[in-house]
Amino acid sequence: MIAPSGLLPGTKTVPFARSLAAHGDRTAVITADGSVSYGELADRVAETAHRLGPERRLVLLVGANTVDALVIHLAALAAGHPVLLVPGDHADAVQSLTDAYDPDVVARPDGGAWVLDERRAVSAHTLHPDLALLLSTSGSTGSPKLVRLSHENLQANAESIAEYLGIRDSDRAVTTLPMHYCYGLSVIHSHLLRGAGVILTDLSVADACFWELFKAGRGSTFAGVPYTFDLLDRVGFASMELPHLRSVTQAGGRLAPDRVAHYAALGRAAGWDLFVMYGQTEATARMAYLPPDLAHAHPEAAGVAIPGGSFRLELLPDWPGQDTGELVYAGPNVMLGYAESPDDLGLGRSIDELHTGDIARRTPEGLYELLGRRSRFAKILGLRIDPQQVEAMLEKHDITSCCTGDDDELVVAVAGDPDAVDPVRVRRLVTGECGLPARAVRVHVLSELPRLATGKADYRAVRELSRPESLADAATSGPAGRTTPTGPVDLCRLYAEILDRDQVTEDSSFVGLGGDSLSYVEMSLNLEEALGQLPDNWHTLPIRELRKSSRQPAEDRPKTRRRTLETGVALRAVAIVLIVGSHIHLFMVKGGAHVLLGVAGYNFARFHLTSADRPERLRNLGRSITRIAVPSVAWLALMLLVTDDYRLTDVLLLTSLLGPHTGFWFIEALVYILAAATAVLAVPLVDRTERRFPFTFPVALMTLGLIGRYDLLGLDARGHIPLAVSVFWLFAMGWAAAKATTVRQRLLVTAAAVATVPGLFGQPAREAVIIGGLALLVWVRNLPSLASVNRVAGVLAGSSLYIYVTHWQVFPRLEDQFAVVSMIVSLVVGIAYAAVATRVMRWRPSRRFGRREAAGKR
Template sequence: MGRVPRLVLLEASNDVESIVTLLAALSGGHPVLLCAPTEAQGSGGAHEAGASAWWESWNPDVIARGEVLEERRPGTAHDLHPDLALLMSTSGSTGSPKLVRLSGDNLDCNSGQIVDALGITADDVAATTLPLQYCYGLSVVLSHLSVGASVLLTDLSVVDTCFWEAFRKAGGTILAGVPYTYDLLEAAGFASMDLPRLRLLTQAGGRMDPVTVRRWAELGADRGFELAVMYGQTEATARMATLPTHLAATHPSAIGVAVRGGAFRLDPVDGAPARVGELVYSGGNVMLGYAEVPADLARGAEVSELRTGDLARFDADGLVEIVGRRSRFAKVCGLRIDLDRVESGLADGGRTAYVMDGGDRLLVALATPGGDVTAVRREVSERYAVPRAAVVVTEVTDVPRTASGKVDRPALAALVDAFGDPTCPTPDRLSAPGGHVSPAEGPLGVSHRGNQSGEAIRALFADLLDRPDATLDDSFVTLRGDSLSYVEASVRLEGLLGTLPASWHTRPIRELVAAPTEEAPTSRWPEWLRGRTLETSVVLRGLAIAIIVLTHAGVLEVRGGAHMLLAVAGYAFARFQLSGEGRVGRVSHILESVTRIAVPSAVWIGVLTLVDERYSWWNPALLTSIGGSNVHPQWRYWFIEAVVHLLVGLAVLLSIPAIDRLERARPFALPVGLAVLGLVFRYGLIDVGSHHEHGRPLVVLWLFVLGWAMARAEVRWQRWLLTAYIGLVVPGFFGDPEREATIAVGLLVLLWVRSVRVPAFVVPLVVPIASASLFIYLVQWEVMGRVGYTPLGAVVAIFTGWIAWRGAAPLVEPLARWVGAQASRVLSKSSRTVVGSAGS
């Protein structure tokens, strides 16, 4: 680049070329402007803070893309101050033209401060879980390299098993994340992972809920790693404070103390509570100042302290606690948003709107009569690079105002706050600004190959799950898909994308279309004979219900299918109900599933009770195990009742905060413990009733939670442990070796075989049967009782169940979502009441 300082625009990726270019430029005295790769800007127009916009605004002398350096002129077009080393967008902000001017001394100072706070040594290995152009991600790289530590360069998500294989192989010791990273870690089963060298997790990029902080600190104490909560802004190079790791569990609301050489003070703020003021920081890592036009690059240091805009207080132990924001900025999914600029941008389009900070959501109250809520949501999302699911817009006809006539923003926020939950993109795809995406991706982070696939998948989920609000940032799990809809979704997705990754149901659509998939190999066989991949649980569900019907019809004599389905139900429970969302979301999700099962069952059995005296009203109430008699028809639906009772019981159990925390900390150990506890009822140590003992909910608890444990078994020793459990517990359950062998084989297949290849012609048979299994189970006896207990009767029963499923599902789904919403409100209100009582 020469000896004359030149402005270098670096389109940074988490790769060796970007790191080498950055270090070379800094070493040679060339100021670097960091941004996401140009390809992150689609043909539909660059984002305001995008790379191409910066070319025009800042006129760089050199553009660096990987190994390629594009020299736009022989010298420089700028007057560059000798102290200027780095230009970064403000804390990953969008909607703001400001850049932060940082010096080499700033970078060296803060790297040393971070090394000191975290105790980083040359033996440490960190991974690039965050983009390089995001100040937090950059600080991880620079601080580690400054002491000779290693950095694993990767763009893989933490939900990708390949990431963890690379992390283990590299001997990873430190893992950095923003709050949403920790949600993904939970979804990925982090608590049960074998990471022998991991010693430290770090968290910054936004406030993490104190309950979550305490839970991760407790998990670390149990697993041998520590949690360091950190606080910073780009204006302070990266970090200003760290909470000592030994205080994370006891002071989860605090950001800690200033880093070495830094200091905090509180300046008075009118109207703030006692002992609360604006947090002001001073130290050698405070920026030179801002740059808004190229002429600002000639300016030197203009500030010696940083007014953070955060309202804070010192607690009794001298730790800093952030209690609010003074300025009109919000941090949404790790990106800082200028709320006034969003409002003025909407006003330029002729719309009156009020934009407020909703924590991890952007709350927009649209006051323009007849305004298009959908269009506003789309515009804010795309213009400011905010995930669409994190933008909540509602139309307000009467704007609330205070006694002085000013707009009452807290009241407005409360009106908007009732709509939706935040859904952020994966943190390792966040950037400052515009979203960190791969070079082949378009304006919303979906590859050009994936633009069509992404919309197709979104439409598929919208139709299949009755969620027209589905966005590219949603996943099957966040849209509340369950085990029944999963069957059809997985098969239809495979037709769109090829072989699916194991964790597809937890991945946002935009990430799913960008994930590598395997195309079906070229075959000379006819299309109907070519192999298709189905998940084992799907095949077992379809096979089991078919065997059940054929056995009841007298065509086969293979018993044990219903008990095998109990394990499949537990397997599905772990995968869909126990997602990475919070306790309230999990419980409401479980109750939605209960509604999908219990309501159609109660309606059908209720009709039977009216026309068939052999049934009692205990049957439609699904309480036969409590008040039913020994009449055989009354126990036909024991399986439905068992699943409902177990799901309700687990919803109650997981609504207890301590149990919820235990499940997240020990996702494999908890179901194994319950499986051991279930043996008390399996072996009759506690009597729960003599007639139809093998169908009582508590007696079959061990089977359901065994399926749950299977879904959580990530490593080989866990699978061998469950294999031993099956070998010890299944024999003798019925006193029928053939029936027990059927169950044992099904359980072992579910445990050890995650997917199977089947001829293509099998898929149209298995998938509808598996999807409609609940309804087939319900109608089988009545249909065969009229058509005959024959092969024809079995086929008609299966077909009738499929028709019932297709007809009832659209009616039941809105009710299920209503139940989930009501449960969420009640639980949220209860949680706030408990927290409020504790606080007072």
């Protein structure tokens, strides 16, 4: 093992960070990519400590739940360098704190690697010998007010937590919280102190992959904020088999007493303990815990002081009673003090006790119970929010406001003309400032802000705005993300059900929620029933804007009225009928599958090439590929078991690669093309190019695809090539059609179809079908229709993939029947399989939740 780097005399360090090698070959860190032993971790820490050098420097670390970030953090603590730990998921906060504190070293990810940006060899700051760590108390706002923690703070709190949790060297804790949040960091510290393992991940507990990693890593404990427990309910945690689970800890905000009692009982039945805890960043992480055996009887209590700490109550004139007052904590984990600028980094200890700002009472059993807050700080979804800072931020944007909140939401009252002030903009400013999800921010635009007789803002009145007295009030002022009834149909709930997404807000859009061509038809038909005729761009509109497009209640609309049917939906419906009918020989109108390839490219551009960032685009593409491939493979696997019609290459969608081609060439080609497009767009340069040249880019791809269309390289004569190569140009043509916004661009796409489709089969009628379908896609966005026609077309279009997959096993078994009967049964079986497959796919635990739960203090 590499020896620790030499330190200058008198340099203080954190003992557990320098003692990693003492745990030998025990497993220290587990990730999805493998494990790291304590010896290996110690070597990496020593190497990085050597790189940082013996001269103490201020190291800004962009926090992330990765081995690289953990190594840098431990190296700095082991070598005595103060660490400014900042949220890695909030670029503005990183930049703000970098500008405010001018760190000597910036440790950050760059592509797939981590870099140490050494801005100077010797610190530009005076760094107090005791200073070890700087953490923000304001979530991800980038506020320059930081908590100064010492080496003793970190060591003492880790030892205390390890003691009352009874952490063993055989335990393995998973990182359900980000390391830049004191609660998440304390989990890492306390387990490394005892030589236990840390399962390092940024997956959410709502992600099935999280639990796979937890089980594979023999996880014994995990931590959660209140929102985490909401997610646990949704993913069926109570019925999970977790044989190694020993304890669950909760902090980061008040968990309702009934929820504490519920999870305490669940733990007793399953053999694990629930530890409810209370803390603040100013106390390094933890100040109190509720012993598991008291959780059922006293679920409302914060508990007793942690080992080494103590509480007292400071009586307050407006809170009478000897057992009630402000909770004051003392212990070796109390911070040195605050820092608001680099000048404060040289300060020593400025406080000995921590006035928590929480009003508490001491019960006869000696437990402390929190009653409220002295200050206006709000704890929303576990994230500590300073409403005054939000008000100050809005003031910079010339918005006068009053802000207050509770455990569930931040209420923002804005002064101004309701017709002139955009609440969506206000909400985006607030969520961008403090890191809250949109559903937790309620914005009210008022002609005047409520005031007390003294002229001060009436925050009680602002808080009351969040409690509408009627459904009508709720519809007009409800918070984003609340599924408040707004008439016969609740649009937020409708989006959530069809797209299998839980955090649907008034600011959500179909494409923003990851909607694709498979869910588009179902959604559009439901919305037409609820709202009437939809605008062409409805899939990109926020729900709030979409609702404005139709103010007429559904029950007041004519039952029979002319409607329009989107051309892409009509083409999908007609094409699948043509495909099945031609295979049955009911009629011989071919070309439908090739039209569907153009429609697939068209929908790919509409639903996936949005303004979302690159990771979100890729996640949505991955979800769409899964929704195509999994039901197809599942059906083929079933048929492989019960019939002799298929081979393993069919099931694995490999016939396009290994041959011979089968009737499932379309599915394989579509999956291959989408996978290839995803891989290409994952390259940052390509992603930027596509965004800059949205029409030219697919035209260039279409031109490149003509190499496969005409086999200009003679590949087919040399060996088997996938059909995806030969038909990709049609997909790219549909992509270009979606991005064509001018007559000239549409003419170009049409000319390309007319020039390249003829000769594809040597069958003029078939080629005419393809050209006609592509021309409709380019020039006609909507076709005149009726509600009854829309319903039939919608079912056929929405089930087209499933009809295509299943009909090969249906019509051959009905050869003795009339062709019309074969046709009808083939369609019905595919529609039924679509219903089953859709239900099963929606049943899977949703992956849409944020990669991390909200952070804060408790």
